[in-house]
Amino acid sequence: MISTGAWTVAPEPFDSPVAATLWRAYYTEVSDRWYRRTEGRDTDPDELDRGVAAATGAEFAPPTGTLLVARYRGTPAGTAGVHLLDPATAELKRVFLRIELRGMGGAAALLAAAEDAARALGAERIVLDTRRDLVEARALYTGNGYAESAPHNGEPYAECWYRKEL
Numbered sequence: 001m002i003s004t005g006a007w008t009v010a011p012e013p014f015d016s017p018v019a020a021t022l023w024r025a026y027y028t029e030v031s032d033r034w035y036r037r038t039e040g041r042d043t044d045p046d047e048l049d050r051g052v053a054a055a056t057g058a059e060f061a062p063p064t065g066t067l068l069v070a071r072y073r074g075t076p077a078g079t080a081g082v083h084l085l086d087p088a089t090a091e092l093k094r095v096f097l098r099i100e101l102r103g104m105g106g107a108a109a110l111l112a113a114a115e116d117a118a119r120a121l122g123a124e125r126i127v128l129d130t131r132r133d134l135v136e137a138r139a140l141y142t143g144n145g146y147a148e149s150a151p152h153n154g155e156p157y158a159e160c161w162y163r164k165e166l
Helices: 017-039 045-054 106-120 135-143
Strands: 002-004 007-011 065-072 075-086 089-097 125-130 160-165
Touching: 002 106, 007 106, 017 045, 017 065, 017 075, 017 089, 065 106, 075 106, 089 106, 106 125, 106 135, 125 135, 135 160
Parallel strands: 089 125
Antiparallel strands: 002 007, 007 065, 065 075, 075 089, 125 160
């Protein structure tokens, strides 16, 4: 667990009610941002339900993964998931903070905890993908030592890939 002032970050079961609520908030934000950019609309509610249900987060279960939840003064505020792609490479996914709590140090605490979790899983490097329009995420990664890299997956919405040696 990491604790920095009002922030704490600790592992959470991927299928807990807290994790489910934060996953839905994350998915809603990135999906709505995609559709607003590409089609000028929010995500259809039925499509949102299908998308949330399709990605269970089971890859974040031990022994090859970890889901972390950040809490601000005890209130669930964000997530980061790490899972092994191979024995030396961890993938970072679902990095998210509620909008109203951004800019208060929670993202850095989540990222530090995710890197620690990746090391604990035995990883020597961590990789991730994101979209160009998620400029806040891209700034977080580059500001914390991540370098753009070649694609490591074929995710349909991925536009940028990053890597950091641990």
